[in-house]
Amino acid sequence: MIKIKQISFQGFKQRFQVKKPWDDVIIFVLNILIAIPVFIIAHQNLVEFNWALNLDRILLFLLIIVIIQLILRLLRTIIIICIILYVLVLFYGTVFGNYGFESVFEDYNSMMYTMSDNPNPQDIIIAKLLPFPNKSKIVSAIEYKNPKVRNFAIMATSKNFKNVKGYSDYRTIIQxxxxxxxxxxxxxxxxxPKDGDYIATASESLDYFSGDCDDHSILMAAAVRAIGGTPRLIHTKGHIYPEILIGTLNDLETVNYLIKNVLFVKESHQKQLHYHIDERGQVWLNLDYTAKYPGGPFLSEEILGALTLN
Structure with a gap:
């Protein structure tokens, strides 16, 4: 009985064992295929040391390759089964909306693009917490439930970037x-007018798309919130401008790639993204009227107050 089992195992082993030198070739290819998603996950969850030339991430990638190479060599006799399992896992993720082939491609693109062209963080400490000017009037003027504002926002999403595919998790931000x-x-x-501030409502600004910085901020915040985005208004000395919540620094990698490689290629060419990081580690991107692309340069950097619209 034991002999029969040994024969069966030897037959199973020989059936799935790849002959030399193809086993080394397959191991190397499979190593790279596995290492890329593993490295992306590690990159997104481990602290960056911000070494020159991204040396910390290069060493991390090499370490992952070495570890996977050793594991695959131990599993040399069932390498074909490893390949089948790898493909099945990614296929399952693709079909059921989890981490699949498309996700690996998107994350790799955004990660590599960001590593070669880092955004420009503006971690500005709020020096003075002053009352937000005209706060109650501004909140009332952000008419995100007004049908006119909602319809305008929908029109804008139909007119711009409607055909961008492959970034379903960032659909709202793209819109x-x-x-x-x-x-x-x-x-x-x-x-x-010279004799005081005039606070135009969002629906009023839609008539002529004209006004000062607070009118622009009100309209932008209302339209963004009308389609599910999270805006906030920043008060600086003599200026108010809107920002949009992007998410985490990992989300910023993808957004950076989208802005510079898909959505605003010409406007952001050889330029950096400008953003703020709040006390919760959340990233807010500049949407000022002076910016030609989301994350354009700040007109004024000293923050005096912030008005977040949840």
Missing amino acids: CFAVFKEINRRWNYVSD
């Missing part, structure tokens, strides 16, 4: 960028 593009393309700066 908010479509709103940004439509508003900033049409915005005409007009000063308030």
